[in-house]
Amino acid sequence: MELELLKKRLERERAARKQAESILEQKAAELYEANSQLVALNENLEEEIKLRSKELSDSELRYRRLVEQASDIFFNIDDTGRFTYMNATGVHRFGYDNEEIVGHYFSEFVPDSHKKDLILHYALFMSSDRIADYKEFPIKSKTGEVFWMGQNVNRLNDDSSKPYFSAVARDISKQKILKDELELARQAAVKAQKAEKQFLANMSHEIRTPLNAIIGMSHLINDTPLSEEQGEYVDILISSTGILKNLISDILDMSKIDAGTLVLQEKEFSIEKDIKSLVRSFLHKSKDKAVTYRYEVDPKIKNEIITDQQLLNQVLLNLYSNGDKFTESGSVSLTVNIVSETVTNLNLLFSVEDTGIGIDKKEVTTVFDEFKQANKEIRSKYGGTGLGLSISKKLLNLMGSDIKLESIPGEGSNFYFELSVKKGRLLEDAKAVDKEADLTGYQGQSRMILVVEDNKLNVKYLTRLLEKWSIDFVVKSNGREAVDFCEDNFPDLILMDLQMPVMDGFEATQIIRKMDNANAYIPIIALTASTFLSKKQMAEQVGMTDFLSKPFTPDQLNTKLRIYLENSPSEVVQLNNSRFSDKLDTGYLQSAYGDDAAYSLEIFETYMEIIDDEISTLKQVLMESDDGLKNHLHKIKPIFTMVGLSHISEIVKHAEQSYSDKDNESVTSQCHKVIEETSASLPIILAEIKRLKTIV
Amino acid sequence: MKGIVFTEFLDMVEEKFGYAMVDDLIENSDLSSKGIYTAVGTYHHSEIVTLLTNLSDKSKIDAETLLKSFGEYLFETFLKQYPQFFAAHDDAFSFLESIDSHIHVEVQKLYPEATLPKFVTHISEDKVMSMIYQSERKMASLAEGLIHKSLLHYNDNCKIEKTLINEDGSEVKFTISRLAK
Numbered sequence A: 001m002e003l004e005l006l007k008k009r010l011e012r013e014r015a016a017r018k019q020a021e022s023i024l025e026q027k028a029a030e031l032y033e034a035n036s037q038l039v040a041l042n043e044n045l046e047e048e049i050k051l052r053s054k055e056l057s058d059s060e061l062r063y064r065r066l067v068e069q070a071s072d073i074f075f076n077i078d079d080t081g082r083f084t085y086m087n088a089t090g091v092h093r094f095g096y097d098n099e100e101i102v103g104h105y106f107s108e109f110v111p112d113s114h115k116k117d118l119i120l121h122y123a124l125f126m127s128s129d130r131i132a133d134y135k136e137f138p139i140k141s142k143t144g145e146v147f148w149m150g151q152n153v154n155r156l157n158d159d160s161s162k163p164y165f166s167a168v169a170r171d172i173s174k175q176k177i178l179k180d181e182l183e184l185a186r187q188a189a190v191k192a193q194k195a196e197k198q199f200l201a202n203m204s205h206e207i208r209t210p211l212n213a214i215i216g217m218s219h220l221i222n223d224t225p226l227s228e229e230q231g232e233y234v235d236i237l238i239s240s241t242g243i244l245k246n247l248i249s250d251i252l253d254m255s256k257i258d259a260g261t262l263v264l265q266e267k268e269f270s271i272e273k274d275i276k277s278l279v280r281s282f283l284h285k286s287k288d289k290a291v292t293y294r295y296e297v298d299p300k301i302k303n304e305i306i307t308d309q310q311l312l313n314q315v316l317l318n319l320y321s322n323g324d325k326f327t328e329s330g331s332v333s334l335t336v337n338i339v340s341e342t343v344t345n346l347n348l349l350f351s352v353e354d355t356g357i358g359i360d361k362k363e364v365t366t367v368f369d370e371f372k373q374a375n376k377e378i379r380s381k382y383g384g385t386g387l388g389l390s391i392s393k394k395l396l397n398l399m400g401s402d403i404k405l406e407s408i409p410g411e412g413s414n415f416y417f418e419l420s421v422k423k424g425r426l427l428e429d430a431k432a433v434d435k436e437a438d439l440t441g442y443q444g445q446s447r448m449i450l451v452v453e454d455n456k457l458n459v460k461y462l463t464r465l466l467e468k469w470s471i472d473f474v475v476k477s478n479g480r481e482a483v484d485f486c487e488d489n490f491p492d493l494i495l496m497d498l499q500m501p502v503m504d505g506f507e508a509t510q511i512i513r514k515m516d517n518a519n520a521y522i523p524i525i526a527l528t529a530s531t532f533l534s535k536k537q538m539a540e541q542v543g544m545t546d547f548l549s550k551p552f553t554p555d556q557l558n559t560k561l562r563i564y565l566e567n568s569p570s571e572v573v574q575l576n577n578s579r580f581s582d583k584l585d586t587g588y589l590q591s592a593y594g595d596d597a598a599y600s601l602e603i604f605e606t607y608m609e610i611i612d613d614e615i616s617t618l619k620q621v622l623m624e625s626d627d628g629l630k631n632h633l634h635k636i637k638p639i640f641t642m643v644g645l646s647h648i649s650e651i652v653k654h655a656e657q658s659y660s661d662k663d664n665e666s667v668t669s670q671c672h673k674v675i676e677e678t679s680a681s682l683p684i685i686l687a688e689i690k691r692l693k694t695i696v
Numbered sequence B: 001m002k003g004i005v006f007t008e009f010l011d012m013v014e015e016k017f018g019y020a021m022v023d024d025l026i027e028n029s030d031l032s033s034k035g036i037y038t039a040v041g042t043y044h045h046s047e048i049v050t051l052l053t054n055l056s057d058k059s060k061i062d063a064e065t066l067l068k069s070f071g072e073y074l075f076e077t078f079l080k081q082y083p084q085f086f087a088a089h090d091d092a093f094s095f096l097e098s099i100d101s102h103i104h105v106e107v108q109k110l111y112p113e114a115t116l117p118k119f120v121t122h123i124s125e126d127k128v129m130s131m132i133y134q135s136e137r138k139m140a141s142l143a144e145g146l147i148h149k150s151l152l153h154y155n156d157n158c159k160i161e162k163t164l165i166n167e168d169g170s171e172v173k174f175t176i177s178r179l180a181k
């Protein structure tokens, strides 16, 4: 039994050993296989490496050749500032041998005058975290000749991570000279331009001051008892000086248009009145010609218009005088017609037609060029600067319009243009208001105004007006005196000339604004003969409240006084009590905006911006027969309430009701009512905006 | 399962019960390997189960106790064959932690066909170590024997608690708490 067991045991162990051997043999075979694969792989790798190294050294060779033969200068510098390499181009340009460059400091090749600059510059570069840098330096070559080198330097790290610099550079001497010359030329041009501007500014001032006196005096004469004939002459005197004033500004405008500094200044006025006085000034002018001067204004124009009156007048005057100049007999007529109309805007067609000599077809295109008249004979016969038409064209372009011309030689010309203007007050309302505001006197509480002005004529003009309006005043003839006065006296407003001897208006204002009395906040209105924007900006910067351009009309001065005197703190309360126009839903407006005039102004202005589109959409959806109308009615309903036009919202509500009742006829009539009412209410809204603007 | 488990198991049986028992087990268990094992070979896991159940029947000692003893026996073998794994640690906790993160990882590399258990360990404040055993082979008692011997080896005076997380024994939690020396 024991033996049997032992035998079995041996048997099993032998079997186990055999099994183990065969497993191991198999493993050995696998190992051998794996090993030979490894060897093959290794050989492949070595092959690959050899190939790559060759490619690398080839491309390195190519690269080195490229660098050596490049037209640019290549060099490397170590972190101590010494050259470690320079390509042949560089060596050649420097004029030294390679050994005279490599190992030497960069600074050795820079003239003494620039050594400090060089060292400082690259010290800064090294301490910054920038990796690239461009800089120009003069280099002294071996022959002693100095050339300028512009170099792009890159910071790199070598194998031991020590920084070095690799640069691509170029001889830029030629460009440098060119650039310097250009810079000199530019400086000269800037200087010339400045001088020109200064000249214009001075001229503007010089001409305007005497003109101001003429205008002022004419107004004063007008206030004295005059015969009917005298009155008429003075009227013409006033309107002609006005025209002259405009003309001068126009010439200045030409330069301003070209300089791009002209800003549109919108005004609300009656186009009919405007044109009437323009055409009337010609009636008296040319009594010796058999020419009829006519004007015609579309009777459908029911509103005052809002646009830049001065620019429009200038254009019309230019065109009209042009027509007059070339017309010996017949007529010159100015007509204004409505082309199209929206709730807020009018598209007007202005045309100036004459029966004069006409213009040749081939010259039609050139008459608008500067200083070009149709031809030489015309110039010698009719005179003039030739600026008029080109100014007109430029001004119209500025206002978003363009001038057109139709002409038949020997029969006459027609200059015309379309202009989009905003609608202002209804003409009827305007008339009523004008009467109210007529200069019967300034009806405020008793006030004291400080007038600071050195020009005696201006002082006279101003003080006569103030006397007429029963406003107390004190006159000081320069800024110094005004400042002294303001130390212990408290006027309600200051009218301040800008250019004065001893101390000008800017300086005086600055001092007054720094006073620790109530005068620091007093309204100061600058009187300036300059229409240059920069003067006005300067005035604002030193703390002036507003400005009035000289020459000004009594009306313009009165308006400013109304704004600033009525808005002084003691009367603000009163102003707030008589807030919104009672033609509007004051209950709603008061509850919605309270005393926040700025907020209500914003709402009213937004209303003006959107209402046109909303009404034209309404007209459109009215024609279509789907849900568009219902949606639109719903959308516009609240808009009216927001500006106090609650009654229109009511009509919209009715229209909505009729819509759901399917009463189509009633819907249509109510929508039309909405459109009419919106139109009719426009002047009220505009007046309200104007009023709010004086408060805000 | 690796051959070393079988050869060691049979060595243990021989040592404890004599070669007659080994012969008896092999003759009376229906083994596809016919009981011919070598450390370098790999055999089906069910064979160790069969061997163990039959040994339990014959010796009247329950299988878990046998498996635990086998663990203790195996520990000595590991200690002799792979001293480097033990030398790397000073205390039992850190050694036990390294089974899953290092030792069995190395084993798996050496024998890709090995099927090893997973241990999730956690030591709190150097006092208590929890060791969750997870394996479809349900040989937690083998682990218990191995752990027990490890503690002795490092002279770490500890108490081992064993809790079944999964009733079938595929997930078992060992809580090893250090006792005051």
Ligand code: HEM
Pocket (backbone or CB within 6 Å): B001, B002, B003, B004, B005, B078, B079, B082, B085, B099, B103, B107, B113, B114, B115, B116, B117, B118, B135, B136, B137, B138, B139, B140, B142, B143, B144, B146, B147, B150
């Ligand atoms: C140097 C130390 C160790 C080595 C070299 C080692 C190696 C092995 C090997 C080769 C297997 C067989 C796997 C198979 O063939 O599929 C195994 C299984 C196992 N080892 Fe280890 N081991 C070591 C330490 C430990 C310790 C300390 C424990 C205790 C916690 C442990 C627990 C286990 C268990 C429980 C199994 C059985 C397989 C299973 O349950 O899924 N081992 N080990």
